[in-house]
Amino acid sequence: MAERPALDKTLCGKTFRDFYYLKDELVDFCRKNGLPVSGGKIEITDRIACFLDTGEIPAASKTKRKVVTESDITENSKIETDFVCSEKHRSFFKKHIGNGFSFNVAFQKWLKSNTGRTYKEAIAAYHQILKDKKEGKTNIDKQFEYNTYIRAFFTDNRGKTLEQAITCWKYKKQLQGHNRYEQSDLVAMD
Incomplete structure (x- = not known):
């Protein structure tokens, strides 16, 4: 190779x-x-x-973005086009969800693809995303190749360590071609 x-x-x-x-x-x-x-x-x-x-x-x-102030956001406000995760939005969501709120990737993606829906719907979506994550129903986006690889490694290799997974990942990313986990990557642990 x-x-x-x-x-x-x-x-x-x-x-x-x-x-x-x-x-x-x-x-x-x-x-x-x-x-x-x-x-x-x-x-x-x-x-x-x-x-x-x-x-x-x-x-x-x-992309040109509309400036939104915290006082402009209510539960009935519509999610704006070209949504940006700002401090004003963070403050709104912390107020309605709690201090544990964070803009996780799945929620950011939901916000950006649901222009015109209400912030009340966004709050419900956030709770659903957390529930799905706990149940292991989430997908990893394409740009997170490392995370996708590590998840696939552990699915195929129960009982192995993160150190072993990382060793295989480092081997795989040096090879030409895709970066998806394959059982043949285990050769890196020899």
Whole structure:
């Protein structure tokens, strides 16, 4: 199997996508090559692949957001377009849910995909998300490859340690191709 190449301008987009790079490595590459560093890992990866294939510097996506103040938010208020997890929103949810409230990934995703629904519905959704998480019904988003790998490792290897899972993950991410867990990754523990 091919060894992971250094992330530089000599790579083509396909080769780049065949290997795993940390977000910090992607951001560092962007800074060195004048590419925007904003956005999530998937957006940055797409930007770098385009740059490697075309030499062009794609612009970061920009969205204009409506400014909302805490006093504007009630249980009957509608979730605004381009929702942003702000201190005003955090304060509102802490007031209605409790000090244990946090903007977990699943809830952020729910808020951003439910524009026009009420904050009362958001509070109910938050409680449902926590319930689903306790029952193990949650999905891990695509950009969280490490978490997905570790969960799959433990599903297939009850009784193994986190250290063993991490050893296999480090082995896997150095290989060309996908980063999903496979039983053959256990060779890394030998």
